[in-house]
Amino acid sequence: MIRLRVRAMASVAALLATAACGTAESAGSSAITARDALVTAPAGDGPAAMYLTIANTGRHPDTLVAVATDAAGRSELHRQVHEGQLVRMEEVAEIEIPARGEVRLMPGGDHLMLLDPHPDLSPGDTIVVELTYRRAGTLGVPAVVGTHADAARMMEEAAGGDPRGGR
Amino acid sequence: MSNTSSGRRRSPHRLRPLGLLVIAMLAAVAAGCDSGAANAANVTGYRGIVLAEPIARPDFTLTDTYGREFDFRRETEGRLTFVFVGYTYCPDICPIHMANLAAVLRQMPGIQARTRVIFITADPERDTPERLREWLNAFDQRFVGLRGTPEEIHAIEDALNIPRSIVPENGDGNYAVGHAGQVIAFSPDGPARVVYPFGTRQTDFAADLPRLLTDRWEDR
Numbered sequence: 001m002i003r004l005r006v007r008a009m010a011s012v013a014a015l016l017a018t019a020a021c022g023t024a025e026s027a028g029s030s031a032i033t034a035r036d037a038l039v040t041a042p043a044g045d046g047p048a049a050m051y052l053t054i055a056n057t058g059r060h061p062d063t064l065v066a067v068a069t070d071a072a073g074r075s076e077l078h079r080q081v082h083e084g085q086l087v088r089m090e091e092v093a094e095i096e097i098p099a100r101g102e103v104r105l106m107p108g109g110d111h112l113m114l115l116d117p118h119p120d121l122s123p124g125d126t127i128v129v130e131l132t133y134r135r136a137g138t139l140g141v142p143a144v145v146g147t148h149a150d151a152a153r154m155m156e157e158a159a160g161g162d163p164r165g166g167r
Numbered sequence: 168m169s170n171t172s173s174g175r176r177r178s179p180h181r182l183r184p185l186g187l188l189v190i191a192m193l194a195a196v197a198a199g200c201d202s203g204a205a206n207a208a209n210v211t212g213y214r215g216i217v218l219a220e221p222i223a224r225p226d227f228t229l230t231d232t233y234g235r236e237f238d239f240r241r242e243t244e245g246r247l248t249f250v251f252v253g254y255t256y257c258p259d260i261c262p263i264h265m266a267n268l269a270a271v272l273r274q275m276p277g278i279q280a281r282t283r284v285i286f287i288t289a290d291p292e293r294d295t296p297e298r299l300r301e302w303l304n305a306f307d308q309r310f311v312g313l314r315g316t317p318e319e320i321h322a323i324e325d326a327l328n329i330p331r332s333i334v335p336e337n338g339d340g341n342y343a344v345g346h347a348g349q350v351i352a353f354s355p356d357g358p359a360r361v362v363y364p365f366g367t368r369q370t371d372f373a374a375d376l377p378r379l380l381t382d383r384w385e386d387r
Contacts, residue, residue: 040259043305044298047341049258078258078343086330087260087365088345107259108348108365115341148266151259156368 031058032097032136037129037143039114040151041121048072048121050112050129050143051154055102064095066132073116075129080109097133107155123147213361213378214371221358222351225326229287229313232300237313239285247282247380248353252324252332254290254344255302260365264350269306271372278376281355284310289320289332289346327351352379360384
C-alpha cells in the first residue's frame with residue numbers, strides 16, 4: 001500500500017516537473033542561442049553598436065530584456081524607427097524572440113548600444129556580452145569588434161543579393 | 168562583475184522582431200518614388216533612386232571643420248557632390264554611408280578628384296569642429312564637415328527636400344538625433360536627380376558613380 005502511494009506520488013511529481021519545465025532552460029541546454037555578434041568600434045569616441053542573431057528553438061517566445069558588458073559603461077536595447085525619410089533611434093525595454101524563430105539585429109534596425117565603451121576597443125578584439133532573457137536567464141555571447149565596413153558587409157550578406165534588383 | 172543596464176525611463180512598448188528591415192525599407196522607398204522621370208535615356212540602370220523632381224543645388228554658407236566659411240555652391244560647382252545630414256554619435260546609418268563612400272572613392276581616384284562629399288551635422292552641440300573633423304578623418308580626410316545653427320540646418324533640409332532633423336530636448340548626453348537617411352547626389356551640372364537610402368552598398372555607389380559624372384540630363 002505504502003509502496004504504491006510513493007510510486008504514484010513520484011509519477012505525479014515527475015509529471016508536474018515536466019509540465020513546469022517546458023523547454024529546457026537549465027544551464028547547458030538553453031533554447032536560446034546567440035551568434036555572429038559584431039561590435040563596431042566607434043569612429044572617435046561615442047557609443048558602440050552591436051549586432052547579432054538570436055535563435056530560439058523553444059516552444060515559447062522569449063524576450064531579451066537587458067544587455068551588459070565589462071567593455072562598456074552602460075548598454076541598452078535600441079530600435080530604429082523609419083518614418084518616411086526620417087530615421088529615429090530610441091531605447092526599448094525589450095526585444096521579443098519568437099518561438100522556433102530567430103531575430104537578426106542589423107544595422108538600420110534593432111541593435112544593442114554599448115555606451116561609454118572602453119577607449120581601447122579595437123577591430124580584432126573579442127569581448128563578452130551578457131544578454132538577459134526573461135525565460136532563459138543570462139547568457140554570455142562573444143562579440144568580435146569590427147569596423148563600420150564590417151557592419152556594412154554584414155548587412156549586405158543578410159540582404160542576400162541586390163534588394164532593388166537593378167533597373 | 169559586469170555593469171548592468173541603468174534604470175532609466177524605458178519605453179513600455181513590446182517590440183516585435185523587425186527581421187530584414189533594410190529590404191522592407193528599400194522596397195517601400197523604391198515603390199514610393201516615381202522613376203518615370205525627366206529623361207528616359209538616363210533613368211534606367213541607376214542603382215540609386217531617381218527623383219521624379221530634381222532638387223536644385225541649394226544656396227547656403229556654413230562653417231567647415233577648419234572654421235572657414237564654406238559657400239556650398241561656389242565650393243562644389245562643377246563637381247559631383249554627395250550631401251548627407253547626420254551626426255557623429257549615430258550608430259550605423261551615418262558611419263556606414265561614410266565608410267561606403269570613402270571605400271568606393273578610394274578605388275576610383277580619378278572620380279574622387281571630381282567629387283566632393285559634404286557631411287552636414289544635425290547635432291552642432293555635440294559635433295564640435297574638432298570632433299566632426301576627427302570623425303570624418305576616420306573615413307576620408309577629404310570629406311567636408313559643415314556646422315551651423317539649428318535654424319540654418321533646418322532651412323537647408325527644407326531646400327534639400329528632406330525632413331527636418333529632430334534633436335530631443337531631454338538634456339541626456341546620450342540622445343539620438345532623428346534625421347534623413349539618404350545621401351543626395353548633386354550632378355556636376357547642378358541639380359540632384361538621384362538619392363541613396365540607407366542600405367545602399369559600395370557596389371551600388373561604384374556602379375552609379377561614373378554615370379553620375381557623365382550623364383547628360385534633360386529635366387522637365
